[in-house]
Amino acid sequence: MKVLPALSALGDESRLQLVIKLCRNGPQSIARLTEGAGISRQGVTKHLHALHEAGLVRRERSGRExxxxxxxxxxxxxxxxxxxxxxxxxxxxxxLKAAVEKEH
Amino acid sequence: MKVLPALSALGDESRLQLVIKLCRNGPQSIARLTEGAGISRQGVTKHLHALHEAGLVRRERSGRExxxxxxxxxxxxxxxxxxxxxxxxxxxxxxLKAAVEKEH
DNA sequence: TTGACATGCAACTGGGGGGTTGCATTATGT
DNA sequence: ACATAATGCAACCCCCCAGTTGCATGTCAA
Known part of the structure; x- marks a missing residue:
């Protein structure tokens, strides 16, 4: 039951945005996830790895993507x-309620 | 809908433990929350304030406690x-599934 | 009143992680 | 084959925050 890493991963704004984007638009490449993210591609990559460590995302190679x-x-x-x-x-x-009532 | 601060707060192990302890044993003082927490009382206090900022806990004065x-x-x-x-x-x-099927 | 208990406040420290830049690698398509 | 697109790798910076220590304040109980 490793829920702590997942909570920790979701607690970062950039990562939460990535999760949201993945939810809304389905599976996509790093390049697409970087669009409008406000941070660099490498930043996105790092966050994706963090989400992966937390078991929240999965990756599939598809050619160079x-x-x-x-x-x-x-x-x-x-x-x-x-x-x-x-x-x-x-x-x-x-x-607690029961215990209080018992005292009377 | 300020769910991000809440997730961020829950993503710390000490804070999650505090929340769990509060759930299991009901409302309690800082001193009791510090018992067996593995960190100092001031550490606990800081975390409680963080949880408060996130809207996850509430405090009530009761004498010196x-x-x-x-x-x-x-x-x-x-x-x-x-x-x-x-x-x-x-x-x-x-x-996505619907879109794929439409192409055939 | 006086000592002991519960908490508050302030300053300090160390490490981790979010973010970046630069370069190398691999795949695509014409 | 070659230019371009998508990604990987590594080093670096810096700020935030978890945690600490020391002292001050306030409250209970004898």
Whole structure:
């Protein structure tokens, strides 16, 4: 359950923008991802590698190009993890409420 | 929709641990949050302020203590945001598939 | 009142990572 | 074959931030 690296990766604005772009326009090359990104191509490459380390994207060679695509699995893991956290919070509040009422 | 600061805040291990501890054991003081955290009390304080900036926690004075509690709203916002992203990804794949089939 | 506990404030440090530039490599197409 | 396009690799800079230490402030309890 390596959700921490994923959260850390998504916590950077440039990387979040890359993920969004991949979501909106589907799999694409580094060159296309760099367009309008506001940072250099190498910067984009570094971020893509970071996203890869976090298990959020995958790459496929296609001739001289390199096509990157999202890995929605890891994204879902993060979602479920956050849901689980929220649930624990609700449970804790319930226990506290019960404990207070018991004292009367 | 300021989900980026929240993601960034959750992307740090110490801060994620704090959130988890708050979820499991309910609202608590800085001193209690510092126990077993592996970092100094001031370190914990800084992280709590970061979480506050991100809208993830709230504080309430209680005598000489300061009780911090989770703000589950922002957590839900993040969850919904990620869900929305995933949806866009699915839509994009659907469009691509349709486009490919049209070419035949 | 006085000591002990809980927190606040300020200054400092080190390392990591975001971003860049320059050059090398490989593939495409005409 | 050759010019161009897409990418890889490596070194470099610099700023931000996690974490610390030291001291000041405030509050509880005897």
């Amino acid at each position: 390199q096509i990157w695509r999202l890995e929605p699995k890891r994204l879902d893991e993060v979602r479920r993890y956050l849901a689980q956290i929220s649930q624990q919070w609700d449970d804790a509040l319930e226990r | 300061q009780i911090w509690r989770l703000e589950p709203k922002r957590l839900d916002e993040v969850r919904r945001y990620l869900a929305q992203i995933s949806q866009q990804w699915d839509d994009a794949l659907e469009r």
